[in-house]
Amino acid sequence: MINVGVVGATGYTGVELLRILVLHPEVSIQMVTSRSEEGVAVSSIFPNLREHLQLYFCAPDPDLLAECDLVFFATPHGTAMALVPELLAKGVKVIDLSADFRIKDAKLWSHWYGMEHTCPELLQEAVYGLPEVNRELIRKASLVANPGCYPTAVQLGFIPLLKNNLVDPGSLIADVKSGVSGAGRKASTGTLLCEASENFKAYGINGHRHQPEIVQGLNEQSKDLVNLTFMPHLVPMIRGIQASLYASLLKDTVDLQSLYEDFYSDEKFVDVLEAGLSPETRTVRGSNMCRLAVTQPEGSDKVVVLVAEDNLVKGAAGQAVQNMNIMYDLDESLGLNLVSVLP
Amino acid sequence: MINVGVVGATGYTGVELLRILVLHPEVSIQMVTSRSEEGVAVSSIFPNLREHLQLYFCAPDPDLLAECDLVFFATPHGTAMALVPELLAKGVKVIDLSADFRIKDAKLWSHWYGMEHTCPELLQEAVYGLPEVNRELIRKASLVANPGCYPTAVQLGFIPLLKNNLVDPGSLIADVKSGVSGAGRKASTGTLLCEASENFKAYGINGHRHQPEIVQGLNEQSKDLVNLTFMPHLVPMIRGIQASLYASLLKDTVDLQSLYEDFYSDEKFVDVLEAGLSPETRTVRGSNMCRLAVTQPEGSDKVVVLVAEDNLVKGAAGQAVQNMNIMYDLDESLGLNLVSVLP
């Protein structure tokens, strides 16, 4: 049994993590922290957990957290970096679902997140938790930086092309769409049902924090530096990310379908669809699967990769549990055998 | 291992049944039938099952079905009654999720369902599969008539009052609301997204088939015959039933809260909320739980019972699996430890 703590579980990645962990056969949830909800039953905030979790939120006390084997951070950025050094020093493993340890360059991080990084020395030690890329590093890691939701989808989509030098790395376009849960559970006018339903729009057109994270990850897989045009959109639904990725092909004679099928043949959580199909977000809602399709429009030199994932699962909490399973040498899919509820 | 077959699994109760059964530790799905989709991979119709079920739809051949221990019918009404007698004769157990065996009076059934009943002799033998009422009969049954979605919610809400003679049985009003999945997966203009979303209406105002089923069930629990005003409404969402039930109290001095908590204290799938709370459909989405609250408005002689369930789970497929567990002396919640995905 792994004794885990969850810091900051009043948001959507937090409750999603709890939903998965309460049924995980090798996990015992020791504590769930929240400053604002201290003393409140977790299930009174998240009634889907009424029969499954009897804990109360407690304050995030480092000494108490140090009694855990593993601590998940499901906090806004800036919180994890304040607690992680002490926990690591006490031998606790950490999986951070926030952005604090995703970007290796502290200055770049500060530019996008608007604050100083308080433990830049940990940035190199932190392992970027994309199992399909870094599985062996994750296995030995003490600190895993769990990827962002968009970065997971976009990297899994582009990497087979870049790794095989099939596309011009300067030609990348990612037109990405997310359900509203990506904006979190904080009260705000823009994500009210009355503002966000029956509406569709691009947002973040002056720059989005996930762009440098994606570029960092793609550059590691590409011979030449990538140039990425990244355009996020808000979809009037709760969950799901769909990405339509475009790139200019360098070679014309590649069997892209076989390439993708082979590339991901050993991956349990990447599903390459048969030619002609298009991944739908609802088929991965609540599951840890990332579905992909690849296609080349007739008469065009462009390749199009279509990707669907649940932003809160493969894009957050599910991938965090996948990383935990790897860190503890468990079956990578333990506790993640989740079937989407359809319809 | 119970070898099961599912007849007519191209609808929403069918896919929901499969979602639950693929993870049930004591079930092996032997065959899934559909005349219209014969030869088609089940997962090509329901891509949420891609990693979980590798079967193809086959035709509903009684001889093949007879190799199963148990057959579920997730068919439109009129189909099960054509196959069930032969299956029972061959020693196969049957759980019918359609309406064919729910009403004991064949004439009444014919009136509401517009066809002759072809095996009225089985109507008395069939056990109405509401575990909270008929658990011991279900345990010994060969043929279980799985309750309708509205009838499950309305009966679980009214029964504690009627059984304790606390309300005037002539005063019952059930204002019930259902998500659109209650109308099934058949193509129809009325349930298109463009017609059913951003809209709310009452429907079936000239009579609804679930009314006689509910009245039959309530009469069994009531000293005097009930009179029920039943008004269904369509909610612009996929899943969920909410029922607001009204009745005139005969006694004024009852602690309704304790009464309900005691009445359902041993039931795993009925959850009585603390006073002042209201059950939300999303907290039971995808789970087999039925949540209830009871309240008496200030200055009124009325009691109000609020009920929420997932129409496709406790109102259909989940309750069917609960019944199967009872029939096979398994833990009643085996395979039903489902946590709602929230948000």
Place this chain on the structure above:
Amino acid sequence: MINVGVVGATGYTGVELLRILVLHPEVSIQMVTSRSEEGVAVSSIFPNLREHLQLYFCAPDPDLLAECDLVFFATPHGTAMALVPELLAKGVKVIDLSADFRIKDAKLWSHWYGMEHTCPELLQEAVYGLPEVNRELIRKASLVANPGCYPTAVQLGFIPLLKNNLVDPGSLIADVKSGVSGAGRKASTGTLLCEASENFKAYGINGHRHQPEIVQGLNEQSKDLVNLTFMPHLVPMIRGIQASLYASLLKDTVDLQSLYEDFYSDEKFVDVLEAGLSPETRTVRGSNMCRLAVTQPEGSDKVVVLVAEDNLVKGAAGQAVQNMNIMYDLDESLGLNLVSVLP
């Protein structure tokens, strides 16, 4: 031309009022006030008005407002009563869309709205702006208290029965359902898309502020005091109210259909549907129409009235403009010839 001002137009009733007023041929919008958005272009908050309104929000200065012929208040409760006495004294007419002047009994008002009423002397002078009841009083009024959204629907539904002594006034039940815009534009967790979509629930089960307003209105039309059980629900859609009203019939031989058709035959904004039809909220979305149907379930002594309206139009801004038209002896439907956008 009527020179109007709108106080507090950053909410949903405010923008709805502006949507109607910008096309009203006899209205000139002079000023739109908001403390929080002073200096901001109205159309930058509400881009649907970009081509239609070139004003900027200004602070609510009574001297400036006094230059208007008519001031609408689309403010939270407690705001209008602070400004109205001064405006009335200066000869300005007022239509208050908030609750400040709806309830005649100042103590009752204070009980439900949690503050002292600062000008109780105006409560008797204020005319309750339900044109179908108070048209002649509205014509001469200086201060109109525009009805709440639920009260409009419930009163229009019950009044024909009560006025004709057809039902037991002690038996009234109103099961009402509202789209989320009824909760306003203020940021709050409970009305986020991720919390309120794909969900249905009753709310306000411990009492709702619209109940005393409805009871006051119904008592004026009833021989005996009414007893009303009032249960509001939240529908996962933006706009629309549907009410299902129940009462015990005293006489059995009434032609309810003709009664309702006759009762509302001269009303332009009440539409009685043919027998067997059910009013849908989408058919009145954006329009000032209130649609009704009346039915008596077979074998029951209950009458059921079904009502649909747009909570922001007939339930707020549209009715306010209807009242303005009456006050200024204009055609009552001027500027209100609005066709619902369907689908």
Place this chain on the structure above:
Amino acid sequence: MINVGVVGATGYTGVELLRILVLHPEVSIQMVTSRSEEGVAVSSIFPNLREHLQLYFCAPDPDLLAECDLVFFATPHGTAMALVPELLAKGVKVIDLSADFRIKDAKLWSHWYGMEHTCPELLQEAVYGLPEVNRELIRKASLVANPGCYPTAVQLGFIPLLKNNLVDPGSLIADVKSGVSGAGRKASTGTLLCEASENFKAYGINGHRHQPEIVQGLNEQSKDLVNLTFMPHLVPMIRGIQASLYASLLKDTVDLQSLYEDFYSDEKFVDVLEAGLSPETRTVRGSNMCRLAVTQPEGSDKVVVLVAEDNLVKGAAGQAVQNMNIMYDLDESLGLNLVSVLP
């Protein structure tokens, strides 16, 4: 007064056309045809028109239609071309909202629409009804081919760039998203609320009929032939199209913002947003406006144009009325002064 007939008004473009025409001051609707609904009141299918249109559907009799000044076709493809030659011969003007006369090359049309064209001789005579491009031709036209919904958005977005030779015409990508009403009112499983809500996907990945129409239109504005990668997506909402358009800039020193503002400065139904804003579909819902924004991501050689329109208005019925206004020398915005209902 223009006497108009509407052929095939049981679909969404049909009812939208009627919604606009019933309030148009210079139009008298003479007949509304439907084979399947002959004899049925139009308002019984579309209850939003109850107070506004008292016609019954009649059969599409060419002799009767010939009594109209102008006939709109809101039919599936293949219907208009069977009736139009006769109507034109009798001096009736025609605006065809279907695809029958949009593509100049009859063979190309047949390839995409799967049938022979029965009056290819009219293809050259037909004027493509995009007023921003063809206003003068429309003014003199007898037969207007009203553009498709996607083609309107994509052409209005790309044309300023192509006409000014600012981008590589071989580099065009249109990532377009449509609400479900684009799929029409026909019963189909894929557009049921339960299938299409809470879901997002690309579709038509093997080719979409709007692509050749767009390419034809763009080629007319471009020095060199364009190569367009066109990827449509389905958005879980009723109305609205958003297009994110990408192209490689040839020059780096252009003020794109001014270019777009100048290009459309005289257009009443194209609104160029201030720099940094993103057009939202809800702000044009029910209105004839097309909103645009143009931006160049930092460090990229790509220009991104964001476009929003209502697929049923500027993308269909509204543009048809705009064309009618032009053909009859009316104010181009007569009857089109529509304010979006927000929220």
